[in-house]
Amino acid sequence: MRSAKDFFSPLAVGAPAPVREIPAKPSRAIHFFDPGNPKMAAKVPDMVGTVDVLLGNLEDAVKAENKEIAREGLVKIGQEVDFGPTQFWTRINSLDSPWVLDDLTTLVPAIGEKLDVIMVPKVQGAEDIHYMDRILAQLEAKAGITKPILIHAILETARGVANIEEICAASPRMQGLSLGPADLAADRRMKTTRVGGGHPGYLVRADAPRNDAGDLQYDADRTTYQQDLWHYTIARMVDACAMHGLFPYYGPFGDIKDTVACEDQFRNAFLLGCVGAWSLHPVQIKIANKVFSPSVEDIKHARRVIAAMGDGTGAVMLDGKMEDDASVKQCKVMVELAERLAATDPDLKAMYDAIEVD
Numbered sequence: 001m002r003s004a005k006d007f008f009s010p011l012a013v014g015a016p017a018p019v020r021e022i023p024a025k026p027s028r029a030i031h032f033f034d035p036g037n038p039k040m041a042a043k044v045p046d047m048v049g050t051v052d053v054l055l056g057n058l059e060d061a062v063k064a065e066n067k068e069i070a071r072e073g074l075v076k077i078g079q080e081v082d083f084g085p086t087q088f089w090t091r092i093n094s095l096d097s098p099w100v101l102d103d104l105t106t107l108v109p110a111i112g113e114k115l116d117v118i119m120v121p122k123v124q125g126a127e128d129i130h131y132m133d134r135i136l137a138q139l140e141a142k143a144g145i146t147k148p149i150l151i152h153a154i155l156e157t158a159r160g161v162a163n164i165e166e167i168c169a170a171s172p173r174m175q176g177l178s179l180g181p182a183d184l185a186a187d188r189r190m191k192t193t194r195v196g197g198g199h200p201g202y203l204v205r206a207d208a209p210r211n212d213a214g215d216l217q218y219d220a221d222r223t224t225y226q227q228d229l230w231h232y233t234i235a236r237m238v239d240a241c242a243m244h245g246l247f248p249y250y251g252p253f254g255d256i257k258d259t260v261a262c263e264d265q266f267r268n269a270f271l272l273g274c275v276g277a278w279s280l281h282p283v284q285i286k287i288a289n290k291v292f293s294p295s296v297e298d299i300k301h302a303r304r305v306i307a308a309m310g311d312g313t314g315a316v317m318l319d320g321k322m323e324d325d326a327s328v329k330q331c332k333v334m335v336e337l338a339e340r341l342a343a344t345d346p347d348l349k350a351m352y353d354a355i356e357v358d
Helices: 038-047 065-078 100-111 126-143 159-163 164-168 179-186 233-242 259-272 282-289 296-309 325-342 346-353
Strands: 029-033 053-057 088-089 117-120 152-153 174-179 203-205 225-228 247-250 276-279 315-318 321-324
Touching: 029 038, 029 282, 038 065, 053 065, 065 100, 065 247, 100 126, 117 126, 126 152, 126 164, 152 159, 159 164, 159 179, 164 174, 164 233, 174 233, 233 247, 247 259, 259 282, 276 282, 296 315, 296 321, 296 325, 296 346, 321 325, 325 346
Parallel strands: 029 053, 029 276, 053 088, 088 117, 117 152, 152 174, 174 247, 247 276
Antiparallel strands: 203 225, 315 321
């Protein structure tokens, strides 16, 4: 256990000073690409500015025989591409794999100044973050990196979820958490083979109706409502991130063609407090950019409440509803997010600027 006084001290001589606050950069869509795939790699420069985060994936979906090719491809992309307003992330191989050490010792010296965040899969506890913290500090110091590379942990095991608060508090490098539903479902022994999203078997059913004699008709048609398999985990993830000043994300939605269900799942995550989601296909970038940006209607209402409340104390009636200081806090969350996103998204800025408050 480190002294609180030393928490923000570099873990290696010559390493950059840790950040004291995680930058609140737009990250509505974290778009995954395979840097070892020439067709995908060729599209990366044109995607800069169209998506908040571009992530070169080295782990799942990259075959064992292609690990080195993907790593070399990521170095080439990192060295040649100007990412401008788009963040540049990578997902390394898991810490128990034979490839992770080469991932770190290759990427940090070669493109460490370009990398904003390293995503770590299957994080089990604080010890995994401590390992990453120390080795990144050593590599940064050796390479003369001037800004610390941040860490993003994926929740893919029951143990990881159980240790979520300790993981968030493990290092000032911690940027955020993502839900990894497929691996987490397997580790929990959940009975679903879907990658994210709901399941028609996870439902509640309306009570049985009664006939004219007052008898319950259990075999009658009864309305069912599909439930969210991931509600508990997302809510717990959001609370842990909020407590520690980190950012929570929904992970992958595997059914690329079902854009309606994808939008619903992303919106559920947004309403619960997530700031973004993973994108496995360009069509999901558009969905994430839409869903994780406050609507014009929400911003108009939020601005009206803030204006009506004046100094933010007391209470007012607006459209027949009571608004008070808690309402102002809620509205400021929306407005501050809108302003942050509009700073790098001209289309959003035009939409928000056109809002007229009554």
